[in-house]
Amino acid sequence: MNRDTFLFLGFVGLFAVVNIVLLSTGTVTADWTGLGIIVAAGLTLCLYTFLYKDNLLFKFAEHVYVGVAAAYIFGQVWYPTLYGEIIEPMTGSEQGASQDTWWLLIPTLLGCLMLTRFSARIGWLSRIAFAFVVGLGAGFAIPRTISSYIINQIEPTLGALSLTVDGLNLFIILVGVVTVLIYFFFSVEHTGVVGRASKVGIWFLMISFGASFGYTIMARLSLLIGRVTFLFRDWLGLNIAQ
Amino acid sequence: MEKLLNIDRRIIFIFVFLGVSIPLLVEELEFPVKPTQNVRAVHEMLETAAQSDGGGLVLFSFDYGPSAQPELQPMALSLLRHCFSRGIKVVAICLMPDAPGLAEQALTTAAGEYDREVGSDYVFMGYKPGFASVLINMGQDFKSAFPKDRWGTPTEELPVTRHVDSLKDFDAVIDLAAGATPEMWIAYGQEKFKFPLGVGCTAVMAPDLFPFLQSGQMTGLIGGLAGAAEYEALIKTPGTATIGMRPQSVTHLVLILFILLGNVMYFLTRRRAAGSTGATA
Amino acid sequence: MIFLRRTAPLVLAFVVGILGIGVFYVPHETAQDLEKNLSLWLRIVFAFSFFLGLVSLMNLHWSRIQQRGGGWGYSLVVYVSFGIMFLFVVYNDGDGPFAPQAAAGGYQWMFLNVHVPCGATMFSILAFFIASAAYRTFRARSPEAAILLVSAVIVMLGRVPIGAFISDLIPTAAQWLMAVPNLAAKRGILLGVSLGVIATSLRIIFGIERAYLGGGEE
Numbered sequence: 001m002n003r004d005t006f007l008f009l010g011f012v013g014l015f016a017v018v019n020i021v022l023l024s025t026g027t028v029t030a031d032w033t034g035l036g037i038i039v040a041a042g043l044t045l046c047l048y049t050f051l052y053k054d055n056l057l058f059k060f061a062e063h064v065y066v067g068v069a070a071a072y073i074f075g076q077v078w079y080p081t082l083y084g085e086i087i088e089p090m091t092g093s094e095q096g097a098s099q100d101t102w103w104l105l106i107p108t109l110l111g112c113l114m115l116t117r118f119s120a121r122i123g124w125l126s127r128i129a130f131a132f133v134v135g136l137g138a139g140f141a142i143p144r145t146i147s148s149y150i151i152n153q154i155e156p157t158l159g160a161l162s163l164t165v166d167g168l169n170l171f172i173i174l175v176g177v178v179t180v181l182i183y184f185f186f187s188v189e190h191t192g193v194v195g196r197a198s199k200v201g202i203w204f205l206m207i208s209f210g211a212s213f214g215y216t217i218m219a220r221l222s223l224l225i226g227r228v229t230f231l232f233r234d235w236l237g238l239n240i241a242q
Numbered sequence: 243m244e245k246l247l248n249i250d251r252r253i254i255f256i257f258v259f260l261g262v263s264i265p266l267l268v269e270e271l272e273f274p275v276k277p278t279q280n281v282r283a284v285h286e287m288l289e290t291a292a293q294s295d296g297g298g299l300v301l302f303s304f305d306y307g308p309s310a311q312p313e314l315q316p317m318a319l320s321l322l323r324h325c326f327s328r329g330i331k332v333v334a335i336c337l338m339p340d341a342p343g344l345a346e347q348a349l350t351t352a353a354g355e356y357d358r359e360v361g362s363d364y365v366f367m368g369y370k371p372g373f374a375s376v377l378i379n380m381g382q383d384f385k386s387a388f389p390k391d392r393w394g395t396p397t398e399e400l401p402v403t404r405h406v407d408s409l410k411d412f413d414a415v416i417d418l419a420a421g422a423t424p425e426m427w428i429a430y431g432q433e434k435f436k437f438p439l440g441v442g443c444t445a446v447m448a449p450d451l452f453p454f455l456q457s458g459q460m461t462g463l464i465g466g467l468a469g470a471a472e473y474e475a476l477i478k479t480p481g482t483a484t485i486g487m488r489p490q491s492v493t494h495l496v497l498i499l500f501i502l503l504g505n506v507m508y509f510l511t512r513r514r515a516a517g518s519t520g521a522t523a
Numbered sequence: 524m525i526f527l528r529r530t531a532p533l534v535l536a537f538v539v540g541i542l543g544i545g546v547f548y549v550p551h552e553t554a555q556d557l558e559k560n561l562s563l564w565l566r567i568v569f570a571f572s573f574f575l576g577l578v579s580l581m582n583l584h585w586s587r588i589q590q591r592g593g594g595w596g597y598s599l600v601v602y603v604s605f606g607i608m609f610l611f612v613v614y615n616d617g618d619g620p621f622a623p624q625a626a627a628g629g630y631q632w633m634f635l636n637v638h639v640p641c642g643a644t645m646f647s648i649l650a651f652f653i654a655s656a657a658y659r660t661f662r663a664r665s666p667e668a669a670i671l672l673v674s675a676v677i678v679m680l681g682r683v684p685i686g687a688f689i690s691d692l693i694p695t696a697a698q699w700l701m702a703v704p705n706l707a708a709k710r711g712i713l714l715g716v717s718l719g720v721i722a723t724s725l726r727i728i729f730g731i732e733r734a735y736l737g738g739g740e741e
Contacts, residue, residue: 247659248659249658251651251652251655251659254651254654254655254658255651255654255655257654258650258651258654259651273683273684273685273687273688274684274687275684276684276687276694278694278698279698307642308638308639308640308641308642308643309642309643309645309646310646311639311642311643312643312647339573340638340642343631343634343635343638343639344639346626346631347635368624370566371566371569371570371572371573372562372565372566372569372570373569375562375563375565375566375569376562376566378558378559378562379559379562379563379566382555382556382558382559382562383559386559386563387563387566390623392623392624392626393623393624393625393626394622394623394624445682448701449701449705449709450709450713452701452702452705452706452709453706453709453710453713455702456702456706465682466682468682468683471684487683487684490683491683491684491685491688492685494679494680494683494685495680495685497654497657497679498676498679498680500654500657500658501657501658501661501672501675501676502676503658504657504658504659504661504662505661505662505663505672508662
């Protein structure tokens with residue numbers, strides 16, 4: 001047995017010993033809730049072993065997650081939509097299938113056509129379903145994109161400038177938006193005035209990317225803090241001071 | 243110096259872990275949390291909703307999964323506590339398939355603290371697939387988008403949703419998002435029905451949403467765990483987010499020191515290399 | 524046959540696309556009812572699209588098990604864990620699959636004690652890697668990189684309480700960075716992306732963009 005095997009066996013043994021101690025001291029209760037905490041802690045620690053190196057424990061936990069997630073999402077699709085909005089109204093479990101519910105056959109048929117994609121022979125039928133989804137999605141998107149993301153964004157950019165702090169900020173925003181758009185306009189060579197404006201645009205983009213980087217670090221650390229809080233407070237029962 | 247620049251990354255991992263763990267266990271480290279303007283705006287939006295006729299009706303859209311749970315669940319709890327403490331009625335929906343379990347957990351926890359009852363004080367409509375198409379459907383006819391709640395009770399029979407016909411019947415909408423749903427709420431909901439929209443989002447997404455704050459399409463923004471801590475300070479109910487600010491602060495300092503140290507050593511190494519090149523030339 | 528395979532889908536995409544645009548601008552009750560029904564149908568079709576992903580996933584792991592390829596044991600783990608969770612889904616706390624979803628039971632237990640911890644932990648691992656990457660590669664090699672670095676440091680300090688503890692100027696600077704230059708850059712990107720979305724949507728509606736139909740015999 002090599003060093004890594006010893007390490008991982010030791011890890012599993014330590015986890016077992018810690019849980020025995022927690023159960024015997026009553027920190028973790030010997031019921032479904034307690035078992036749930038132990039399972040959650042075990043899967044968390046298995047995934048964290050990846051920080052040492054890729055290993056059997058990590059892969060096992062990862063694949064358990066994939067299987068459970070797929071079945072969970074099946075449940076979320078089945079109960080509210082497939083059963084709740086198609087099968088139950090059409091089989092008339094409460095009021096009897098009404099004329100209105102027969103219209104549901106159309107989207108149901110389209111949905112079933114989508115599944116023909118897996119067949120080499122009749123897979124072309126799925127194009128009808130995809131054409132409906134993508135075409136309608138595109139149609140819904142265009143007017144709303146124009147209104148919300150273009151007109152309603154240009155309007156505040158062109159607000160009245162003034163010699164106040166707010167006015168100065170508005171001017172900086174106007175310069176920033178214009179120079180960033182110039183930077184992304186690659187049909188014109190970035191030389192001369194366009195080149196200088198594009199350079200200013202890059203500075204604005206760098207500030208933005210730096211801010212995004214800072215926020216991303218904050219986000220990932222928050223996730224880590226959440227998991228460590230769970231391990232310390234809910235599993236080990238340590239006192240997390242508030 | 244080369245050794246320090248190429249240090250085994252597992253040593254950096256240990257520093258990060260210590261930066262997170264030690265502040266969690268040390269009571270003496272305390273940093274007051276000051277709410278910012280964008281978080282206050284969400285708070286004021288709910289206070290205004292509470293003063294409307296009928297005590298206020300707010301729609302919560304839970305659009306996050308387990309990957310954003312540590313950031314958004316404390317936010318959800320604080321917002322729900324605020325609503326329930328002020329007697330605001332809550333309608334909760336989910337646009338992400340991973341969200342219902344977390345939404346249910348937040349609703350039952352917060353409702354239990356204020357003795358609020360499902361059906362008469364809050365309802366949970368569950369998840370519907372389709373993202374933007376759900377918003378369009380809700381905007382036209384709420385009851386056709388959600389004919390029943392999560393547990394099969396018809397929407398018409400629930401006191402909270404009996405008179406809700408469309409999105410314009412809500413006094414405010416809160417979107418708790420880990421994906422692109424805030425932009426969808428703006429384009430497919432707020433743009434037509436002009437309701438006040440408050441967004442709680444992961445810190446990764448927050449920088450992208452500032453244009454919507456300035457344009458008024460979004461009333462307020464709670465970004466990340468820090469935003470959640472600010473909201474807990476506003477409602478004077480410290481929770482997991484406030485606890486998280488200690489390790490967050492310390493680990494940020496540790497990371498900044500690492501980055502600065504890396505840059506200092508990089509420049510020193512470059513200067514040394516330039517010096518030795520000059521000497522040999 | 525070409526009409527059914529190629530022309531009919533393109534015609535359908537055009538018709539529903541134009542309808543989707545039209546109902547936004549027509550306030551008449553008929554148009555609004557049409558918008559409601561179209562969005563309802565779209566929601567239902569979306570629900571079926573989940574099965575595309577599910578079948579692909581299960582096919583991938585099944586072929587690994589059949590071929591006894593490297594790591595096939597893990598594919599077996601996927602099937603076993605899917606099977607256990609699926610049983611809880613179908614059991615529905617005793618009510619079965621043809622009843623509204625139960626409020627509690629094994630399904631919720633598996634979600635809270637398997638799905639949530641795994642999902643949260645997966646992404647939290649990135650905290651370690653981002654720290655390591657930042658130390659090794661985040662260098663102010665150029666003025667632009669230096670701007671990025673300074674901006675990141677100000678925001679990282681300004682958004683946590685320790686920034687205000689050090690100096691009140693830090694959170695103010697961070698807030699200004701977010702609300703002015705960051706806003707300007709993001710708005711510029713948003714405008715550009717939105718124009719791209721409109722162009723692509725129009726190309727889809729008019730049948731110029733056909734990649735969504737998939738490959739295969741025309």
